[in-house]
Amino acid sequence: MTETSLYILQQLINGLTIGSTYALIAIGYTMVYGIIGMINFAHGEVYMIGTYTAFITIVGLLTMGVGSLPIILLLALITAIIISSTYGYAIERVAYRPLRGGPRLIPLITAIGMSIFLQNYIRLAQGSRDLAMPALISGGIEFGDPAVFEVSISWMQLIIWGITLISMTSLAMFISRSRLGRACRACAQDRGMTNLLGIDTNRIIALTFVIGAALAAVAGVLLGLYYGIINPYIGFMAGLKAFTAAVLGGIGSIPGAMLGGLILGVTEALTAAFFPSEYKDVVAFSLLVLILLFRPTGLLGKPEVEKV
């Protein structure tokens, strides 16, 4: 293979890695939108809180002398999921639920306020400087021609793919097979009717916030370890990208969020391959604009149904 094609292959690998984490975060936007027609702009902060939780857990465990990588990773995931889900639940309960049924602009503004609040809250609690996530996982596999270009897949990338795959599969099974997953789908289609069947839809809505937050927390742990640097502002860009991915795939559609995340990640990586890397955000958001112009419902979205 030529140098260029190996290089492109490398960027594809990198793009799929970032893309999977966008997809994980995007699920939260898309599920919440699908069920209550609102954009939860504080979702990026829930992701960021997941990263911080993982950081604290990992540093704590290392300090206590725990050396087993699987145990550290597992505990980081568990604590991040618990804390982020709690935030996701609390945000919905405190900030959004009381406003439900009012004009649509109000929860949107509240969400932006919530996002700013959480960002500053973490900034005050943890400081605004960059923190270095302990490098837990290094190395990987390399292939290609050392004389031309060596393509590498790091263990961390494989772990990201693996955990994303497990999370997405579990989510898909939950939504399509379980009783509560069915209620989520029913609620997304006709919340009033779901209520009329004796189902407390407030609980279903809370559940979607919790699921979205849990998946964002998983992304937070993975991306924190992948990039190695965290600060209270990482939620903003990650949230924006994941939101773009959700819209790209068709907001409200779960497979759409998965697809949108991957496409966005790959597009960014390929852009970074041929242009100065600052252009990758420009291209990402241009892609969004193009999709919205030519296919306003996104790739897998259904035509807008009026939410009541």
Next chain:
Amino acid sequence: MLRLDNVSTFYGKIQALHNVSLEVNQGEILTLIGANGAGKTTLMMTICGDPRAQSGHIEFDGQPIQQMNTSDIMRMGMAVVPEGRRIFSGMTVEENLFMGSFFRSKDEAEEQLEHVLELFPRLKERYSQRGGTMSGGEQQMLAIGRALMSKPRLLLLDEPSLGLAPIIIQQIFEIIEKLREEGVTIFLVEQNAHQALKIADRGYVLENGHIVMSGTGNALLNDDSVRKAYLGG
């Protein structure tokens, strides 16, 4: 069994129900007839708590329900087949039915499923098909089947015959009578006044949000003003 006392409901400033009082007795078929826009759907939905009655009392089994949440009301033993059916079009017949028994135990649901499929063999044939791909009549059967899955004692039906072919309407009305024989109390809202009054024990007439008349099904069928207004002379 169900009792409304001076119930008024508003949409914003517009009053849709004016001091409505009515009663549904255990074991009967009660029908509410009225022209389009009279407030029939509003009345039925007010019972379900959405929209909420602004004033008056609603009692189910002697318990006041006008302040309760819709989902809590619907767990007390009533189920609704709403206007426009509102089945979950992206879900299969099976999934739609099990949504109806969401708060029942698995055993109760399985048992009731058998019964529903017996009542509607058509649903059995279409069991794995998506709701949205079925004909209007089949969707109506699904909506009724879904409501029955919770094993309700009181079934609220909002214009189940709307937009259906006469032969299907006939089937639906037969099912309603059959359900009553099984002991399910029926509250039937209809514009199809003739057929509704024929099977009903009692009926009420709603006009512009007011109850203007009530009586046995037969009495209303033979009443001159009802004949003029709702039965085409």
